[in-house]
Amino acid sequence: MSQRAPLLDAFLSALVALGLFAPMVGLETTVGVHGIVLVPRPLAVAALVGAVFVLRLAVRLWQARRPPAPAGAGAVRIGRAWAGMGRFLVPVLLAAALLMPWVASRATIDLGVLLLTYVMLGWGLNIVVGLAGLLDLGYVAFYAVGAYAYALIAENTGLGFWSCLPAAGALAALWGITLGFPVLRLRGDYLAIVTLAFGEIIRIVLLNWVSLTGGPNGIAGIPRPTLFGLRFTMTDDPGTFAGFFHLVPSPVQRQMFLYYIILALALLTNWVTLRLRRQPLGRVWEALREDEIACRSLGINITTTKLTAFAVGACFGGFAGAFFATRQGFISPESFTFMESATVLAIVVLGGMGSQLGVVLATLIMIGAPEMFRALADYRMLIFGLALVVMMVLRPRGLVTERKPSVTLGRGAAAIPAALIAEGHG
Amino acid sequence: MAAAEALLEVRGLGMRFGGIVALDDVSFTARRGEITAVIGPNGAGKTTAFNCITGFYRPSAGSLQLTHADGRGFALAAMPGHLIARRARVARTFQNIRLFAGMTVLENLLVAQHVPLMAATGLGVLAILGLGRYRAAERHAIAKARLWLERTDLLARADDPAGALPYGAQRRLEIARAMCTDPVLLCLDEPAAGLNPRETAALDALLRGIRDEGCSLLLIEHDMGMVMRVSDHIIVLDHGRKLGDGTPAEIRADPRVIAAYLGEDEEDADHLAPADAP
Ligand SMILES: Nc1ncnc2c1ncn2[C@@H]1O[C@H](COP(=O)(O)OP(=O)(O)O)[C@@H](O)[C@H]1O
Numbered sequence: 001m002s003q004r005a006p007l008l009d010a011f012l013s014a015l016v017a018l019g020l021f022a023p024m025v026g027l028e029t030t031v032g033v034h035g036i037v038l039v040p041r042p043l044a045v046a047a048l049v050g051a052v053f054v055l056r057l058a059v060r061l062w063q064a065r066r067p068p069a070p071a072g073a074g075a076v077r078i079g080r081a082w083a084g085m086g087r088f089l090v091p092v093l094l095a096a097a098l099l100m101p102w103v104a105s106r107a108t109i110d111l112g113v114l115l116l117t118y119v120m121l122g123w124g125l126n127i128v129v130g131l132a133g134l135l136d137l138g139y140v141a142f143y144a145v146g147a148y149a150y151a152l153i154a155e156n157t158g159l160g161f162w163s164c165l166p167a168a169g170a171l172a173a174l175w176g177i178t179l180g181f182p183v184l185r186l187r188g189d190y191l192a193i194v195t196l197a198f199g200e201i202i203r204i205v206l207l208n209w210v211s212l213t214g215g216p217n218g219i220a221g222i223p224r225p226t227l228f229g230l231r232f233t234m235t236d237d238p239g240t241f242a243g244f245f246h247l248v249p250s251p252v253q254r255q256m257f258l259y260y261i262i263l264a265l266a267l268l269t270n271w272v273t274l275r276l277r278r279q280p281l282g283r284v285w286e287a288l289r290e291d292e293i294a295c296r297s298l299g300i301n302i303t304t305t306k307l308t309a310f311a312v313g314a315c316f317g318g319f320a321g322a323f324f325a326t327r328q329g330f331i332s333p334e335s336f337t338f339m340e341s342a343t344v345l346a347i348v349v350l351g352g353m354g355s356q357l358g359v360v361l362a363t364l365i366m367i368g369a370p371e372m373f374r375a376l377a378d379y380r381m382l383i384f385g386l387a388l389v390v391m392m393v394l395r396p397r398g399l400v401t402e403r404k405p406s407v408t409l410g411r412g413a414a415a416i417p418a419a420l421i422a423e424g425h426g
Numbered sequence: 427m428a429a430a431e432a433l434l435e436v437r438g439l440g441m442r443f444g445g446i447v448a449l450d451d452v453s454f455t456a457r458r459g460e461i462t463a464v465i466g467p468n469g470a471g472k473t474t475a476f477n478c479i480t481g482f483y484r485p486s487a488g489s490l491q492l493t494h495a496d497g498r499g500f501a502l503a504a505m506p507g508h509l510i511a512r513r514a515r516v517a518r519t520f521q522n523i524r525l526f527a528g529m530t531v532l533e534n535l536l537v538a539q540h541v542p543l544m545a546a547t548g549l550g551v552l553a554i555l556g557l558g559r560y561r562a563a564e565r566h567a568i569a570k571a572r573l574w575l576e577r578t579d580l581l582a583r584a585d586d587p588a589g590a591l592p593y594g595a596q597r598r599l600e601i602a603r604a605m606c607t608d609p610v611l612l613c614l615d616e617p618a619a620g621l622n623p624r625e626t627a628a629l630d631a632l633l634r635g636i637r638d639e640g641c642s643l644l645l646i647e648h649d650m651g652m653v654m655r656v657s658d659h660i661i662v663l664d665h666g667r668k669l670g671d672g673t674p675a676e677i678r679a680d681p682r683v684i685a686a687y688l689g690e691d692e693e694d695a696d697h698l699a700p701a702d703a704p
């Protein structure tokens with residue numbers, strides 16, 4: 001039995017492959033003289049099915065030769081390696097982020113702005129999903145609220161980016177609380193579905209409330225940010241950055257300015273999160289993810305605690321939205337689709353829920369890699385799917401899975417392995 | 427403890443789940459400064475009674491009146507769960523241990539002190555900026571945690587994840603965590619389940635110490651040896667009804683109790699498998 005099992009398994013896999021590939025690959029449509037004709041391609045199918053058979057057999061034989069490792073042992077080992085690398089990776093990444101615009105091309109700075117926007121969104125959502133364990137599929141709603149809040153306030157009052165930024169964050173937080181009130185009673189899948197719907201509702205309202213938001217046409221002419229009142233334009237009037245510092249005006253100056261704004265906003269998000277984690281509020285978010293019932297028995301108000309997580313996460317989403325609006329100068333509901341929520345959530349999950357460094361690494365992989373390998377764009381979804389499968393097999397808890405204690409009695413407490421950490425169910 | 431006053435008065439407590447009557451017209455009094463044990467076979471409704479007292483279930487009938495030493499009264503049946511812990515100061519442990527497994531032992535004890543700590547952070551905002559009384563409050567909280575770690579013999583494990591502790595240590599940690607909320611009434615659901623005799627003896631001493639310092643206890647326990655050693659008063663439940671009520675000596679002698687629980691199979695009674703409930 002043990003001898004034949006791998007063969008049988010490989011045979012079954014090949015059979016499934018045959019069923020799949022026969023219609024998908026085995027028939028090619030070509031335009032013939034009398035319209036479209038089907039050309040059978042038995043060789044291609046045979047090659048694919050054969051490859052599946054051989055690969056499956058090889059995998060099974062390899063597995064049989066090695067005794068099964070204790071579950072998660074590999075993950076722990078890699079986790080250790082990451083944790084060790086984190087100590088040196090963080091300063092390197094930070095230095096690279098700070099210096100990059102001085103040496104990079106305009107296209108690279110643009111990519112940097114994009115990456116940092118996703119890093120910031122990832123860090124913001126990490127508060128809700130990673131720390132508090134609340135699965136939020138509609139995070140883009142707060143991004144949209146922040147963007148439209150800034151655009152509309154600026155349009156109607158003439159205030160600049162810096163005066164509107166707190167208002168955009170506050171409005172997003174308010175929406176976070178408004179959404180949170182009715183839905184935080186729900187748990188798990190139900191919460192996920194309702195937050196997903198909320199994200200869509202916001203987008204559809206933006207699309208249809210034409211008198212306020214301009215509907216599908218969006219809002220254009222959103223004011224650009226200024227540096228202490230100095231504008232970034234292509235002239236060198238005294239009121240502009242170039243004029244004030246007697247520089248030759250160049251679009252790179254504005255680009256670098258935008259880059260440093262989003263870098264500062266992202267680092268602010270990170271700083272606040274790291275501080276909160278070491279304080280009662282952040283600690284109780286994690287406790288909530290671990291065990292809600294125990295929290296309640298300790299006198300903790302679960303609803304308000306969840307609301308604070310939603311509000312803080314939403315607030316940073318709002319900041320990022322305001323930045324997006326000022327960077328683009330134009331926003332429309334199209335920028336706030338479910339795809340954005342899914343991408344940010346994927347970043348958080350891939351990074352390892354609750355890990356700040358993980359979010360950065362995951363953004364580099366999720367957003368950076370596709371931009372770098374544009375030539376492979378046709379295979380993007382294929383690679384994405386493969387990567388997901390590989391992740392699920394090798395590191396189902398994400399890249400950085402360990403948790404550092406927020407407070408210690410002695411020195412140098414060890415990190416807590418993922419196996420002990422709950423993922424939350426609400 | 428002569429003529430101790432009533433701390434918790436349970437009157438006509440009833441709890442129904444659809445057709446199941448888990449508690450039916452149960453009345454008893456837990457007195458201040460005493461250890462009151464609740465015993466009974468599995469499924470008797472002991473955990474359900476705890477869940478009613480600590481606000482996890484809303485009783486179908488009856489009243490639960492808690493009176494603090496300063497005379498303030500709390501009608502527990504009408505209070506939300508977290509306020510029962512926060513205002514009425516009733517703490518509890520769980521039959522199937524509920525620790526924050528992915529957090530360290532010390533973190534578990536700090537979460538228990540969340541309410542006073544949060545007040546000291548200025549709703550979380552001031553502390554981010556490094557302002558407010560937060561530093562002092564945290565030092566105070568860590569000192570209290572350290573005290574309870576010493577008393578539960580967990581100090582050496584303070585920085586280890588709670589989920590990595592051995593079973594007995596997890597049980598003790600749950601008690602330490604409950605005590606960090608400064609309760610007037612501590613409800614323990616089978617704290618000796620799964621402990622070895624040495625650990626059980628240490629638990630005896632711990633519970634007596636807690637009682638002597640002024641926190642009253644309500645104790646569900648199947649280990650009759652322990653119940654008889656530490657309790658000041660025992661309540662016997664069976665099939666959701668109260669069967670008897672008295673001092674350990676009286677309970678030992680009560681023929682109905684013996685028939686229902688103690689007499690039949692004392693061996694069995696000691697090793698009843700824990701039922702699950704929150
Ligand atoms: N949430 C619930 N839903 C339905 N039945 C329950 C629930 N909780 C307890 N019960 C029932 O109430 C009875 C008493 O259970 P419990 O209080 O756990 O007993 P004990 O703790 O004394 O062993 C049992 O029959 C149990 O099945």
Ligand SMILES: [Mg+2]
Nearest residue numbers: 472473521701
């Ligand atoms: Mg029970």
